[in-house]
Amino acid sequence: MVTIYDIAAKAGVSAMTVSRVINNTGKISEKTRAKVKRVMEEMNYVPNQTARSLVLQQTKLLFLLITDITNPFYTTLARGAEDAAKKHGYRLLFGNSDESLEKEADYVTTILTTRVDGVLLAPAGDPSLPHLESLRKHNVPFVLLDREVPGMDCDIVLGDSKEGAKRLVEHLAEKGHRQIALVNGSSSISSARLRLQGYKEGLKLNELPFREEFVFETSFGQLGDLSDMTAWLERLDPMPTAILTGNNVLAVEAMRLLRAKGLRVPEDISIVCFDDLGPYSDVDPFLTVAAQQAYQFGYMGMGMLIDRIGERDGSSPWKKVVLPAELLVRRSVKDISSEEG
Amino acid sequence: MVTIYDIAAKAGVSAMTVSRVINNTGKISEKTRAKVKRVMEEMNYVPNQTARSLVLQQTKLLFLLITDITNPFYTTLARGAEDAAKKHGYRLLFGNSDESLEKEADYVTTILTTRVDGVLLAPAGDPSLPHLESLRKHNVPFVLLDREVPGMDCDIVLGDSKEGAKRLVEHLAEKGHRQIALVNGSSSISSARLRLQGYKEGLKLNELPFREEFVFETSFGQLGDLSDMTAWLERLDPMPTAILTGNNVLAVEAMRLLRAKGLRVPEDISIVCFDDLGPYSDVDPFLTVAAQQAYQFGYMGMGMLIDRIGERDGSSPWKKVVLPAELLVRRSVKDISSEEG
DNA sequence: TTGTACGCGTTATCAT
DNA sequence: ATGATAACGCGTACAA
Numbered sequence: 001m002v003t004i005y006d007i008a009a010k011a012g013v014s015a016m017t018v019s020r021v022i023n024n025t026g027k028i029s030e031k032t033r034a035k036v037k038r039v040m041e042e043m044n045y046v047p048n049q050t051a052r053s054l055v056l057q058q059t060k061l062l063f064l065l066i067t068d069i070t071n072p073f074y075t076t077l078a079r080g081a082e083d084a085a086k087k088h089g090y091r092l093l094f095g096n097s098d099e100s101l102e103k104e105a106d107y108v109t110t111i112l113t114t115r116v117d118g119v120l121l122a123p124a125g126d127p128s129l130p131h132l133e134s135l136r137k138h139n140v141p142f143v144l145l146d147r148e149v150p151g152m153d154c155d156i157v158l159g160d161s162k163e164g165a166k167r168l169v170e171h172l173a174e175k176g177h178r179q180i181a182l183v184n185g186s187s188s189i190s191s192a193r194l195r196l197q198g199y200k201e202g203l204k205l206n207e208l209p210f211r212e213e214f215v216f217e218t219s220f221g222q223l224g225d226l227s228d229m230t231a232w233l234e235r236l237d238p239m240p241t242a243i244l245t246g247n248n249v250l251a252v253e254a255m256r257l258l259r260a261k262g263l264r265v266p267e268d269i270s271i272v273c274f275d276d277l278g279p280y281s282d283v284d285p286f287l288t289v290a291a292q293q294a295y296q297f298g299y300m301g302m303g304m305l306i307d308r309i310g311e312r313d314g315s316s317p318w319k320k321v322v323l324p325a326e327l328l329v330r331r332s333v334k335d336i337s338s339e340e341g
Numbered sequence: 342m343v344t345i346y347d348i349a350a351k352a353g354v355s356a357m358t359v360s361r362v363i364n365n366t367g368k369i370s371e372k373t374r375a376k377v378k379r380v381m382e383e384m385n386y387v388p389n390q391t392a393r394s395l396v397l398q399q400t401k402l403l404f405l406l407i408t409d410i411t412n413p414f415y416t417t418l419a420r421g422a423e424d425a426a427k428k429h430g431y432r433l434l435f436g437n438s439d440e441s442l443e444k445e446a447d448y449v450t451t452i453l454t455t456r457v458d459g460v461l462l463a464p465a466g467d468p469s470l471p472h473l474e475s476l477r478k479h480n481v482p483f484v485l486l487d488r489e490v491p492g493m494d495c496d497i498v499l500g501d502s503k504e505g506a507k508r509l510v511e512h513l514a515e516k517g518h519r520q521i522a523l524v525n526g527s528s529s530i531s532s533a534r535l536r537l538q539g540y541k542e543g544l545k546l547n548e549l550p551f552r553e554e555f556v557f558e559t560s561f562g563q564l565g566d567l568s569d570m571t572a573w574l575e576r577l578d579p580m581p582t583a584i585l586t587g588n589n590v591l592a593v594e595a596m597r598l599l600r601a602k603g604l605r606v607p608e609d610i611s612i613v614c615f616d617d618l619g620p621y622s623d624v625d626p627f628l629t630v631a632a633q634q635a636y637q638f639g640y641m642g643m644g645m646l647i648d649r650i651g652e653r654d655g656s657s658p659w660k661k662v663v664l665p666a667e668l669l670v671r672r673s674v675k676d677i678s679s680e681e682g
Numbered sequence: 683t684t685g686t687a688c689g690c691g692t693t694a695t696c697a698t
Numbered sequence: 699a700t701g702a703t704a705a706c707g708c709g710t711a712c713a714a
Contacts, residue, residue: 014701027699049454051691053391054706069416070620091451094435110432113390256623279411282597284625344707355685368683392707395690
């Protein structure tokens with residue numbers, strides 16, 4: 001491996017001079033600078049970031065932990081995070097916890113041993129608390145995304161889940177729907193709880209009754225087996241005329257189920273969801289959604305993280321950003337307001 | 342920061358003994374091992390991977406560079422790569438080149454300075470050659486994914502692009518289609534060239550003429566602006582009854598275009614593509630595809646990379662794996678064999 | 683079974 | 699403007 005000493009020797013200067021040329025620090029005469037640069041070119045020298053990290057006590061490495069790499073919300077978020085990281089000269093390490101606490105624990109270990117300078121993460125849920133405490137104990141700055149964890153004060157970027165869900169219910173009500181079911185993620189996840197709350201408020205606002213059995217709670221990740229959800233749906237009487245899902249993945253799963261049962265969207269049943277489908281928004285049935293600003297989640301979160309890292313000791317108060325969700329009306333909802341209830 | 346020396350002092354042993362406990366090397370009495378472990382717990386000690394990397398001359402870090410993080414083919418591939426890496430005790434750094442040579446060049450720099458132990462990458466195209474040569478020059482082992490780069494001998498995992506495209510054309514022909522258009526990626530990408538070739542062979546096999554104007558060449562990534570493609574389609578006379586796209590992203594873009602023109606799939610025009618849509622396969626219009634084994638691309642590629650890293654000096658011959666693509670018939674193709682030509 | 687000395691490649695500090 | 703020295707945290711080789 002070509003080291004800074006090899007360059008120094010060949011250029012007839014000290015290692016320190018080479019270091020100064022590399023980092024543009026201190027005063028260097030143009031002549032030596034030119035010579036050193038030429039030798040570096042000749043020898044294909046590349047600085048060793050590992051050695052640099054050791055002495056600088058920083059890796060210039062950040063970590064982004066998401067819960068579902070196949071979900072366009074998170075991949076779009078990842079782009080935002082990546083762009084912001086690059087802008088500030090950081091490199092980014094990705095991880096995918098798959099909504100699993102065990103995998104999340106593994107990644108926390110990786111994060112700790114890798115000595116990354118900071119972490120941006122969507123926690124698997126409330127039980128993630130010990131993981132966050134571990135980061136805090138080891139002085140690893142972090143910013144939470146999308147989900148709050150009770151008991152942990154920290155920087156965070158959230159979507160307005162309650163308001164978004166409420167709007168979706170209102171939209172359905174305006175179109176004449178009175179039997180609205182909810183397929184939601186686990187109640188151990190703050191965003192799922194808020195979406196349930198928004199759903200309830202939306203119902204109340206339209207003087208529709210809340211019925212426990214119209215809510216199906218499952219995981220926000222891909223389900224694979226749909227038998228539980230199928231059984232739930234078949235138990236309902238009357239059948240809902242519309243389904244609201246707590247995120248985009250569940251919307252796709254719901255559509256998969258409906259297809260299996262031979263039901264068309266929106267002719268036979270309407271469907272709306274939280275989160276947009278990214279590139280797939282334009283595919284039939286062209287879903288009506290409460291779209292979150294996925295890219296901004298990543299971009300702003302990363303900005304907050306880098307700000308936090310930049311702080312000396314004096315910790316400024318925790319920041320909490322709430323991004324509104326936008327209702328995008330497409331054509332997965334049928335207007336049944338003129339029909340019989 | 343808690344170091345190995347802090348542990349040693351508190352446990353009343355030398356740093357070397359602590360190191361042995363951490364790595365399970367050498368002989369240690371159960372008593373000291375227990376005591377050291379206890380102290381490590383108490384002090385929340387976490388080994389510094391940076392220091393370890395420096396002395397060991399390996400980072401236990403691998404890099405996966407893909408060209409489109411929003412494409413389910415690559416995210417599924419990423420899962421396979423991640424699983425294989427973890428199985429072998431490696432951590433994984435992700436990057437997303439967005440089909441851009443410039444971004445790819447940036448990542449190559451990151452790869453070099455980070456001293457990762459190996460790289461798994463889908464090159465942006467033939468012009469990626471200098472990037473690969475740079476990796477080779479610096480002795481960074483790498484395995485190519487999905488795309489060959491003329492002039493570079495190396496390990497590689499490919500899909501059977503030619504055969505897959507041929508099958509798709511045959512399927513269309515069987516359904517009575519005689520006017521089949523191709524929307525393809527850049528001809529500077531080997532897989533696009535092979536898919537074009539398969540398209541031509543499929544036509545010939547069914548005694549259909551190849552017509553230059555029925556091929557539209559663009560980028561494999563998201564297009565954004567569809568005006569070029571729209572203009573192309575409107576120029577065609579006769580209109581194709583079916584479109585074959587070179588990958589899944591282009592299929593979605595094509596459907597976006599068709600929707601804008603008020604054309605239904607498959608009633609007004611049929612569409613098939615290379616690569617599956619992952620979770621979105623079940624969304625209308627339920628695309629017929631030549632599905633690649635995305636997970637296997639990542640899993641096998643990573644295995645090959647780790648094997649290569651494990652080799653001392655003696656380099657075994659380059660390995661080339663070609664994974665077949667499977668035709669999944671769904672319902673985006675209309676059977677027009679009984680209609681007038 | 684345990685400990686000592688040294689080196690991995692780089693940068694900060696202090697001299698010159 | 700440039701250089702010598704020490705230090706970052708850990709593991710290898712060798713010694714005890």
